[in-house]
Amino acid sequence: MEYRIFGDFNNREDYEKLKAIIDYHMDRYYNKDNPEISDFEYDQLMINLKNFENIHPDWVTPDSPSQKIGGTAKREAGVKVTHNVPMLSIEDVFTKEDVSLWIDKVKSIHPDALFSVETKIDGLSMTLRYERNSDNRLELTMGETRGDGLVGEDVTANALVIKDVSRYIDLDCQSLELRGEVYMSHQDFIRYNQEQEELGKKEAANPRNLAAGTLRQLDPAITKGRGLKMFIFNVQSGPQELVTSHTRGLSVLKEKGVAVVFNRLCSGKEEVIAAIDEIGDMRGSLPYDIDGAVVKIDQISYRDDFPAGSKYSSGHIAYKYPPEEKEVVMESIEEDVGRTGKLTFVGHVYDKATGKPARLCGTSVSKVTLHNQDYINEMQIGIGGTYLLKKSGDVIPKLCGLVTPPKEVYKASTVCPVCGHKLVKDENMSDIRCINPSCHAQLLRTVSYFVSLNCMNIVGFGDKYVESLINLGYINDYADIYGLKEYRDELVEKGIIGKEKNTDKLLNAIDNSKSNTPDKLLTALGIRNVGKSTAKEIMSHYRSIDELMNVTAEELINIPDIGQTTAESIYSFFQDEDNRKVLNKLKKFGVNMVMPQTTASSDKLSGKTIVVTGSFDNYGRKDVENLIITNGGKCTGSVSKKTDMVIAGEAAGSKLTKAIELGIKVVSIDEFLSMIS
Ligand SMILES: [Zn+2]
Numbered sequence: 001m002e003y004r005i006f007g008d009f010n011n012r013e014d015y016e017k018l019k020a021i022i023d024y025h026m027d028r029y030y031n032k033d034n035p036e037i038s039d040f041e042y043d044q045l046m047i048n049l050k051n052f053e054n055i056h057p058d059w060v061t062p063d064s065p066s067q068k069i070g071g072t073a074k075r076e077a078g079v080k081v082t083h084n085v086p087m088l089s090i091e092d093v094f095t096k097e098d099v100s101l102w103i104d105k106v107k108s109i110h111p112d113a114l115f116s117v118e119t120k121i122d123g124l125s126m127t128l129r130y131e132r133n134s135d136n137r138l139e140l141t142m143g144e145t146r147g148d149g150l151v152g153e154d155v156t157a158n159a160l161v162i163k164d165v166s167r168y169i170d171l172d173c174q175s176l177e178l179r180g181e182v183y184m185s186h187q188d189f190i191r192y193n194q195e196q197e198e199l200g201k202k203e204a205a206n207p208r209n210l211a212a213g214t215l216r217q218l219d220p221a222i223t224k225g226r227g228l229k230m231f232i233f234n235v236q237s238g239p240q241e242l243v244t245s246h247t248r249g250l251s252v253l254k255e256k257g258v259a260v261v262f263n264r265l266c267s268g269k270e271e272v273i274a275a276i277d278e279i280g281d282m283r284g285s286l287p288y289d290i291d292g293a294v295v296k297i298d299q300i301s302y303r304d305d306f307p308a309g310s311k312y313s314s315g316h317i318a319y320k321y322p323p324e325e326k327e328v329v330m331e332s333i334e335e336d337v338g339r340t341g342k343l344t345f346v347g348h349v350y351d352k353a354t355g356k357p358a359r360l361c362g363t364s365v366s367k368v369t370l371h372n373q374d375y376i377n378e379m380q381i382g383i384g385g386t387y388l389l390k391k392s393g394d395v396i397p398k399l400c401g402l403v404t405p406p407k408e409v410y411k412a413s414t415v416c417p418v419c420g421h422k423l424v425k426d427e428n429m430s431d432i433r434c435i436n437p438s439c440h441a442q443l444l445r446t447v448s449y450f451v452s453l454n455c456m457n458i459v460g461f462g463d464k465y466v467e468s469l470i471n472l473g474y475i476n477d478y479a480d481i482y483g484l485k486e487y488r489d490e491l492v493e494k495g496i497i498g499k500e501k502n503t504d505k506l507l508n509a510i511d512n513s514k515s516n517t518p519d520k521l522l523t524a525l526g527i528r529n530v531g532k533s534t535a536k537e538i539m540s541h542y543r544s545i546d547e548l549m550n551v552t553a554e555e556l557i558n559i560p561d562i563g564q565t566t567a568e569s570i571y572s573f574f575q576d577e578d579n580r581k582v583l584n585k586l587k588k589f590g591v592n593m594v595m596p597q598t599t600a601s602s603d604k605l606s607g608k609t610i611v612v613t614g615s616f617d618n619y620g621r622k623d624v625e626n627l628i629i630t631n632g633g634k635c636t637g638s639v640s641k642k643t644d645m646v647i648a649g650e651a652a653g654s655k656l657t658k659a660i661e662l663g664i665k666v667v668s669i670d671e672f673l674s675m676i677s
Contacts, residue, residue: 006048015052015059022049022065034205040323043092067311079154080147084177085236087125087146090294090318091308096273099295102317103269106297109305114298116247117275118263119282120318121231122289123183124212127152128159128232130169130176138169138176145215149311158215161224164231164259171256173239178253180232181261184211185287188227207289229288233261246298265298280321284363284391292320323390326351326358326365327403330385333370333410335417337441341433343412343423345370347399352386360391368397373412374430382406416441424572426528426565433528436578438477443470446526450478454532455524456513460506468496478524479582481510482589514591517618518545521591527573529566533615537561538570540620545583545593549574604676605633609642613656614649616669621649624669631676639664647672 006021007014022045028035035042046066053060060067093099106113129142143159144152159165162182169176184192189207196203204210214226235242235249242249250260264275272295279293296316297303303315328349336344347368351358357366368389370376379387379399385406391397412432415422421436434442447466451458458481469475474484474491484491485507497503519539523532530538541559542548548570556567573579587593596618610633612624624647625635639646639658646659646666659666667675 006045007052009052009055012056012059015049015056018045018049018052019064021045026065034209043094043320047094080151081142081144081154082151083127083144083149084129085127085179087127087149087152087179088313089149089311090120090316091312092292092318092320094320094322096276096319099272099276099317099319100269102295103272106302106306106315107268110297110299110302112299113302114245114247115266115272116250116263116294116296116298117266117272117279118233118261118294118296119279119286119290120292120294121181121183121233121261122208122291123181124208124215126155126159126180126182126215126230127236128165128178128180130178132174138171138173140165140167153216155215157220158217158223158228161220162228162230164229166256166258169253169256169258171239171242171252176238176242177236178232178238178258179234179236180230182211182215182228182230183207183288184214184226184228186289187287192226229259231259231261233294243300246296246300276319280361283321284361292318294318321361324360325388325390325400326353326360327386328352328358328368328389330381330383330387330406332383333381335413337416337418337434337439338445341435341439341442343372343416343432343434345372345376345410345412347381349387349389358389358397360389360397363391365389365391365397368399370399370410372430373432376410376412380405380409382409421578426569435573435576438578438582440470443475443477447475447478447481449526450524451481451513454520456516456520458506458509458513460502460509465497465506472496477582477585479585479589479591482514482586482591484510514589516592518593518595519620521545521586521593522548525573525579528569530570534561534566536615536620537622539595540622543595549580549583602630602676603632605631608633608644609636610634611636611639611643611646611655611659612649613646614652616649619669624672627672627676 006018022042025035025037025042025045037045049064049066053064053066093102103115106115125146127142127144127146128140129144130138131141133139140156140160142154143156143165145155146152160167184207186207189204189210192210193203204213210226211228214223214228217223232250232253235246235253237243238249242252247263247265250263254260262279264271264278266272266275276293276295279290283290294316295318297306300315303313305315307314308316329352330347330349332348334346334348336346338344347370348366349358349368350356350366357364359365370379370381375381380402381387381399383406386403387399388401388403389397390400413423416434416436416439418441419434419436419439421434421439423432424435425432436442444463444467447470448463450456451461451466461481466475469481469484472494474487474496475481488503488507491497492500492503497506517539519532519535522530522535522539522545538548538556538559542551551571553564553567553571556562556570557564574583605628610628612621612628612635615621616624628635636643639655639662641662643659643662643664646656646664647669648656648659648666649669656666
């Protein structure tokens with residue numbers, strides 16, 4: 001197969017570039033648990049690379065991604081452990097013909113060969129070592145991650161809190177080594193992300209990455225709380241009855257209460273392909289993600305006759321399911337508005353062949369995201385048009401091609417479908433949004449955001465309360481939360497925020513937030529592109545929100561790190577009549593709009609060279625630097641032996657490390673402030 005998506009096969013530079021691209025994605029996947037591309041796209045890049053290498057075998061060096069397994073066991077806090085049996089990968093095949101060819105090859109040498117076809121769980125591999133203990137029981141002594149395949153990380157403490165991991169196994173042998181896949185169910189994954197969203201924290205990209213991050217947690221209590229699961233798929237070493245027939249070994253383990261992977265024992269090609277199809281039909285309805293089907297030779301002693309190179313397990317192949325495609329008809333298009341006011345489009349589709357929702361990977365699909373007007377124009381989306389719809393494993397269904405164009409391409413509304421406010425198109429962006437701060441579609445989310453940790457930080461103001469208060473008409477924009485105390489008795493009587501004590505506690509927290517520094521307020525306004533750190537940077541240049549309200553976009557661009565788009569979104573936010581009304585309301589309620597005054601000048605820091613690193617809750621870095629200068633000190637950007645002191649804030653990085661190495665005094669912002677006060 002001459003598959004190519006990148007480069008010219010005869011250009012060595014293109015080959016090197018592709019290697020670098022794959023290395024980058026490998027690192028995101030294995031070490032950062034945060035991939036940017038789907039597995040399918042990643043596989044395509046690897047096929048592309050292998051094609052380069054098939055044509056130019058002399059270019060291949062040991063650092064090629066095709067020669068490496070990927071992850072390196074580099075977590076600093078972890079203890080490294082050398083595997084007794086290397087934890088190898090399985091070679092992928094992408095067509096059923098390749099599966100058949102491989103079976104023919106096996107059968108030609110061992111006509112009596114049998115095969116186990118298993119689900120390939122999309123998680124991360126872990127090996128479990130068991131040893132007979134002094135009480136004469138076979139006990140778990142070690143759980144190890146794959147790492148680079150030869151050396152992994154000791155995660156025993158975390159393995160022990162996984163329910164599916166048996167601490168003891170009732171078998172008559174001295175030692176046993178099992179390998180399996182640790183994964184996270186869809187349910188636990190969704191629960192985790194909901195909690196993260198409520199906390200205003202980063203959500204996990206997919207269950208596999210969350211499982212990987214969870215297994216490597218330093219605190220087993222966290223691992224336990226998130227609910228990992230595990231299926232055993234291999235006996236690495238153990239007593240004869242477990243390592244003769246693979247499926248027999250799995251069923252012995254199952255009898256002993258061990259959770260083993262779904263497996264089908266097959267005698268030939270037809271049965272293997274049927275089992276692959278069976279798993280393929282199951283995959284959309286399993287409570288966890290799978291990324292293929294594994295075919296293994298059941299007789300373990302035969303496996304070494306089919307070596308697959310140093311990187312792959314002998315006698316194994318993994319079949320990767322292709323993304324499924326169906327031709328669908330666009331029946332209707334629905335508009336909605338998100339938290340940021342962005343207009344969203346959902347296409348309702350049905351299978352052209354059946355007139356029903358499209359069956360893809362075992363699930364029914366009747367809705368598809370249509371992103372934005374540019375996408376709609378480009379894909380020529382409109383009522384009655386037909387398109388190819390695709391879904392692969394865990395990936396969200398998406399349209400992947402036009403079959404027959406509609407009579408008319410869909411055109412987005414000009415007013416908000418929820419509040420009727422005129423919609424605005426983003427400069428240089430394809431999104432259209434409703435910028436009415438009182439738009440009810442956005443209200444629950446704008447208010448929840450307004451009160452969240454990085455914004456006004458009103459502790460105890462959960463979504464449930466926000467929702468009830470909106471539904472009962474107490475909140476019509478985020479400024480209204482400061483008027484809630486006028487309804488205190490009513491709220492207590494109705495029990496909306498609990499009883500007296502709880503209501504007063506929340507009302508107090510709301511009141512206290514009025515004195516926050518205005519960078520928190522600026523973040524809370526939810527202006528596009530203005531997050532916590534941008535807001536801090538901006539407010540270090542202005543004395544108050546009022547001053548900021550009256551600057552032009554051109555002035556804003558002069559601030560470091562503020563680009564054209566951000567400057568324009570700030571400017572247009574403050575120009576909007578409705579936004580100004582809400583800001584005036586906030587001011588009337590006594591919400592602080594003025595930056596704290598820096599302390600008077602002194603010579604307390606005279607002759608001192610100081611480095612500021614990290615970020616601070618109530619001060620921009622510029623503020624701190626100004627304080628140093630007004631108190632007679634000198635600021636520099638890098639740490640050296642000449643540095644007298646380092647002021648370290650949140651997320652201080654290499655500068656802090658260097659200061660510690662050089663034995664330079666490190667102080668917190670509070671210590672610093674008391675030095676100059
Ligand atoms: Zn609206």
